[in-house]
Amino acid sequence: MSQAKTEFLERSKTFWNPGKTQDWIDMGVDLVIDRREGYHLYDMDGRRLIDLHLNGGTYNLGHRHPELVEVLKAGTERFDMGNHHFPALARTALAEALQAVAPGPNFKYTAYGSGGGEAIDIALKTARHAAQKKKIVSIVKAYHGHTGLAVKTGDDRFSKLFLSEDAQGEFVQVPFNDLNAMEDALRGRDVAAVIMETIPATYGFPMPEVGYLPAVKKLCEKYDAFYIADEVQTGLMRTGEMWGCTKYGVEPDIMVTGKGISGGMYPIACVLISERCGGWLSEDGFGHISTMGGAELGCIVAMKTLEIIQRPEVRTMVQYIGDYLRAGLDDIMVQFPDFFIGIRQHGVIMGLEFNHEQGAKPVMKHLYENGVWAIFSTLDPRVLQFKPGLLLSQADAEDVLRRVAIAVELARDEVMGSRRRTY
Amino acid sequence: MDQALYNSLVDISDSPAARAGKADLMLDRARWAATVFDRYDRAATMAIVDAVAEAAHAMAGEMATKAVEETGFGVAEHKKLKNELTARPLVEHYRDQDFVNSRIDDARKIVEIPRPAGVIFALTPSTNPVATLNYKILLAMMTRNAIVISPHPAARAVSIEAATALARAAEAAGAPSGAIQILETPSIPLVEAFMTSPKTNVILATGGTPMVRAAYSSSNPAIGVGPGNAPVFVDATADIGAAAQAIVASKSFDNSILCTNESVLITVPEVENQLRMALKSAGAYLCTDEETAALRRFLFHPRGFNVEAIGRDATWIAQECNIRVPANTRILVTPITQIGVEERLSKEKLCPVLALHVAKTRTQALSQARAVLRLTGAGHSAAIHARDEAVIMDYAALVEAYRVVVNAPCSQGAAGFATNLAPTFTIGTGFFGRSSIGENVGPQHLVHWTRIAYNADRKVPFGNFQGVGRAFRGQLPTAPADGVPGTAPPRFAAPTPAPSAASSLDAATKDELRRLIAAELRDLLRK
Ligand SMILES: Cc1ncc(COP(=O)(O)O)c(C=O)c1O
Numbered sequence: 001m002s003q004a005k006t007e008f009l010e011r012s013k014t015f016w017n018p019g020k021t022q023d024w025i026d027m028g029v030d031l032v033i034d035r036r037e038g039y040h041l042y043d044m045d046g047r048r049l050i051d052l053h054l055n056g057g058t059y060n061l062g063h064r065h066p067e068l069v070e071v072l073k074a075g076t077e078r079f080d081m082g083n084h085h086f087p088a089l090a091r092t093a094l095a096e097a098l099q100a101v102a103p104g105p106n107f108k109y110t111a112y113g114s115g116g117g118e119a120i121d122i123a124l125k126t127a128r129h130a131a132q133k134k135k136i137v138s139i140v141k142a143y144h145g146h147t148g149l150a151v152k153t154g155d156d157r158f159s160k161l162f163l164s165e166d167a168q169g170e171f172v173q174v175p176f177n178d179l180n181a182m183e184d185a186l187r188g189r190d191v192a193a194v195i196m197e198t199i200p201a202t203y204g205f206p207m208p209e210v211g212y213l214p215a216v217k218k219l220c221e222k223y224d225a226f227y228i229a230d231e232v233q234t235g236l237m238r239t240g241e242m243w244g245c246t247k248y249g250v251e252p253d254i255m256v257t258g259k260g261i262s263g264g265m266y267p268i269a270c271v272l273i274s275e276r277c278g279g280w281l282s283e284d285g286f287g288h289i290s291t292m293g294g295a296e297l298g299c300i301v302a303m304k305t306l307e308i309i310q311r312p313e314v315r316t317m318v319q320y321i322g323d324y325l326r327a328g329l330d331d332i333m334v335q336f337p338d339f340f341i342g343i344r345q346h347g348v349i350m351g352l353e354f355n356h357e358q359g360a361k362p363v364m365k366h367l368y369e370n371g372v373w374a375i376f377s378t379l380d381p382r383v384l385q386f387k388p389g390l391l392l393s394q395a396d397a398e399d400v401l402r403r404v405a406i407a408v409e410l411a412r413d414e415v416m417g418s419r420r421r422t423y
Numbered sequence: 424m425d426q427a428l429y430n431s432l433v434d435i436s437d438s439p440a441a442r443a444g445k446a447d448l449m450l451d452r453a454r455w456a457a458t459v460f461d462r463y464d465r466a467a468t469m470a471i472v473d474a475v476a477e478a479a480h481a482m483a484g485e486m487a488t489k490a491v492e493e494t495g496f497g498v499a500e501h502k503k504l505k506n507e508l509t510a511r512p513l514v515e516h517y518r519d520q521d522f523v524n525s526r527i528d529d530a531r532k533i534v535e536i537p538r539p540a541g542v543i544f545a546l547t548p549s550t551n552p553v554a555t556l557n558y559k560i561l562l563a564m565m566t567r568n569a570i571v572i573s574p575h576p577a578a579r580a581v582s583i584e585a586a587t588a589l590a591r592a593a594e595a596a597g598a599p600s601g602a603i604q605i606l607e608t609p610s611i612p613l614v615e616a617f618m619t620s621p622k623t624n625v626i627l628a629t630g631g632t633p634m635v636r637a638a639y640s641s642s643n644p645a646i647g648v649g650p651g652n653a654p655v656f657v658d659a660t661a662d663i664g665a666a667a668q669a670i671v672a673s674k675s676f677d678n679s680i681l682c683t684n685e686s687v688l689i690t691v692p693e694v695e696n697q698l699r700m701a702l703k704s705a706g707a708y709l710c711t712d713e714e715t716a717a718l719r720r721f722l723f724h725p726r727g728f729n730v731e732a733i734g735r736d737a738t739w740i741a742q743e744c745n746i747r748v749p750a751n752t753r754i755l756v757t758p759i760t761q762i763g764v765e766e767r768l769s770k771e772k773l774c775p776v777l778a779l780h781v782a783k784t785r786t787q788a789l790s791q792a793r794a795v796l797r798l799t800g801a802g803h804s805a806a807i808h809a810r811d812e813a814v815i816m817d818y819a820a821l822v823e824a825y826r827v828v829v830n831a832p833c834s835q836g837a838a839g840f841a842t843n844l845a846p847t848f849t850i851g852t853g854f855f856g857r858s859s860i861g862e863n864v865g866p867q868h869l870v871h872w873t874r875i876a877y878n879a880d881r882k883v884p885f886g887n888f889q890g891v892g893r894a895f896r897g898q899l900p901t902a903p904a905d906g907v908p909g910t911a912p913p914r915f916a917a918p919t920p921a922p923s924a925a926s927s928l929d930a931a932t933k934d935e936l937r938r939l940i941a942a943e944l945r946d947l948l949r950k
Binding site for chain 2: 065066067069070071074075078079089090093096097100199207208209210211212213239240247248300303304306307308310311313314316317319320321322323324325326327344345346347391393394395
């Protein structure tokens with residue numbers, strides 16, 4: 001580590017976040033991201049990493065995608081964040097563009113947050129208003145963000161810390177892929193909404209069983225609850241379709257998109273709201289106020305992001321990247337059957353499963369040392385989140401596989417003990 | 424997709440970033456396709472080639488008509504013929520050549536493995552839009568390359584329709600998606616973005632000189648070819664009647680839109696009259712000096728050749744110049760006394776107008792033929808009608824052309840359709856014509872070979888490579904979309920995981936475990 005980096009990390013601990021700074025160092029990841037371009041990150045000491053974390057799809061199109069940089073620059077010639085109280089050119093234009101690609105014909109409005117958590121809060125408030133009920137059902141180990149309501153839908157590790165856990169029994173959690181538990185939670189008809197990550201990301205992408213999500217939607221209909229799809233990580237073409245929920249045959253009542261919609265260039269998150277749920281927007285349009293929500297520069301970038309993502313070439317790219325990486329990962333898995341035990345995949349959403357309670361961490365560390373940045377799943381550290389971008393080049397994909405094979409072997413030897421190499 | 428929905432407030436579609444983005448996306452997709460294509464064996468490759476050829480053949484007539492409608496160039500019936508020639512016969516010409524498997528040379532102790540170029544960026548002209556497109560796409564498919572076509576804007580619609588149909592046929596026959604793509608909004612700056620992109624492996628440029636020069640200036644490997652301006656020499660030893668028939672047939676073929684068409688007819692006084700008579704009876708109209716002057720004015724504007732005249736009928740051109748010709752006139756012949764910069768009619772004419780020059784002697788005729796190509800068309804084509812092999816040899820060795828067609832129509836002959844030259848729509852103009860290739864461009868130019876070379880010493884034995892082929896794994900298996908009904912199941916049974924040491928631990932000890940592992944990792948890191 002360079003002197004400069006050592007000094008910087010000290011400053012990071014002093015002024016920013018001592019715990020987080022130290023945790024990464026402890027995990028063997030002394031990363032300080034400096035330059036970034038396409039799917040490449042450069043550590044402040046100059047080391048290159050291929051980014052397979054992408055902050056959950058924020059960098060779907062790569063870091064600083066030239067067209068997004070261009071549109072943002074051009075946008076500043078005319079726009080700033082705008083005045084959130086007034087009808088705004090860019091907010092309306094993006095809402096119109098989103099309606100055109102919404103996962104169903106019933107979507108009508110878009111409300112804006114400045115980040116995913118806020119958008120989730122808006123979605124939950126919207127459902128409560130429309131249902132005139134309070135209860136929210138979510139999935140055990142779900143992750144919807146850390147704002148006031150969103151944090152209550154997730155793992156209590158994050159709410160308890162701040163004495164912010166649900167105390168009124170308004171937030172119920174049921175295990176994923178468990179329809180009985182879901183029905184039990186809904187049976188009382190006192191639930192406003194079920195909120196679902198289409199594939200729970202921070203939980204390591206356990207995949208919905210065939211028929212699970214549509215059945216949840218049916219249960220919602222049966223018991224008068226709304227279905228909120230959190231498409232923050234599964235939307236925007238990552239499954240090979242615009243929205244993951246569409247692939248599973250679900251038309252939600254409310255949908256949240258974040259991360260990637262910003263192109264990684266200007267913060268924004270969006271709540272798509274069906275006509276049925278959008279009553280508050282007429283009743284009291286000032287009901288949710290957010291100065292930076294839907295900042296107009298963010299809208300400008302988001303529209304370009306949507307346009308790029310819908311180009312026909314992107315669909316083929318996603319297919320190639322998913323198929324190619326899967327074929328290569330299958331080959332690697334065969335070599336280390338006692339350690340690398342599974343792949344969860346839908347498009348370029350992938351989770352690599354390791355046969356050790358914390359197995360993804362050493363893999364992450366060795367990948368890091370071998371030039372690839374992919375992060376373990378906070379809520380299931382057996383699983384490495386493996387999230388290639390939509391536009392990953394063939395050369396980078398091939399290079400990723402080469403590096404993964406090396407890192408998995410090193411991690412395996414570290415965790416399970418060296419076995420075959422007998423030098 | 425309605426662009427207005429996305430661009431209404433801030434439109435960057437005309438920025439360098441947008442052009443580079445467009446190029447990157449198509450070329451990256453092509454690169455993926457090429458990577459997968461490289462896994463295909465010869466049978467899978469030829470199945471695709473044949474499917475594309477059949478599709479091209481089936482729509483030859485329809486595309487010919489549409490090309491004439493859109494561009495106004497040429498004769499639909501002749502275009503149909505060319506569209507057909509660049510389908511099945513093109514494939515047949517190369518059927519026995521193998522660009523997929525390695526080849527063994529026991530004598531030289533060398534094994535050669537074909538390595539496709541990868542991503543071809545190909546320009547197609549307005550003059551022969553569909554034939555050139557067929558030809559380039561089939562060359563790419565034969566060699567397992569991906570190709571991005573950039574059509575001439577004047578033939579955009581028909582090119583898009585044809586390329587889309589061929590891409591569909593290719594994919595239906597198993598080609599990787601994106602192996603054939605077409606740029607739907609070609610513009611000069613966008614074409615430049617493709618040509619200069621490091622993601623382009625080779626540029627196949629056919630078209631105007633500026634485009635070809637731009638291809639060579641792009642910093643990428645390029646196969647670009649120059650314009651033609653074929654001299655045709657009718658020697659005193661020629662069968663004059665047959666020569667006239669061939670020349671008129673060639674000049675009128677698709678109204679001279681092939682760059683291999685005869686441009687200046689040169690002959691000697693001994694046979695001048697006989698040749699004039701023969702031309703007339705073959706359907707040529709011989710112009711007077713005034714008519715020639717009118718044609719000169721009409722065809723050559725100060726800025727260059729009148730594009731209005733390209734590929735038009737002889738009778739239409741005559742009418743535009745107020746020249747009264749018989750209705751069955753196939754070509755117009757304009758006598759000229761000079762060749763060179765002072766006589767514009769000695770330049771290339773992509774229309775059925777043929778200049779006629781009578782040299783004093785055979786020697787002068789040859790020197791005039793050289794002058795024609797010095798003016799323009801160097802390295803391209805020439806033709807001769809003669810019976811004396813020595814004359815043919817003199818002529819061929821003298822003119823700066825890389826193909827000299829003998830006693831046959833040059834339009835078709837130089838392009839490999841009435842001779843045994845390779846059928847092509849890219850005529851290599853070689854070093855004379857500022858090009859990297861001097862022969863008719865074919866699939867062999869889109870593949871390089873990795874050569875396994877053994878020690879030449881006789882005492883060192885050569886390996887036995889019979890039956891040692893590389894693995895062709897074919898199409899990529901489709902990755903599963905877990906949880907979506909009917910998607911691919913796992914391709915092998917994952918071994919049942921041995922219960923992990925930690926899995927039985929209860930939640931209470933998890934924090935402890937976390938600490939342990941963090942400590943473990945810290946340790947490992949220090950090692
Ligand atoms: C599925 C999902 N929803 C919501 C969020 C919250 O988004 P943000 O961090 O922008 O508040 C995240 C962030 O990781 C997420 O993964």
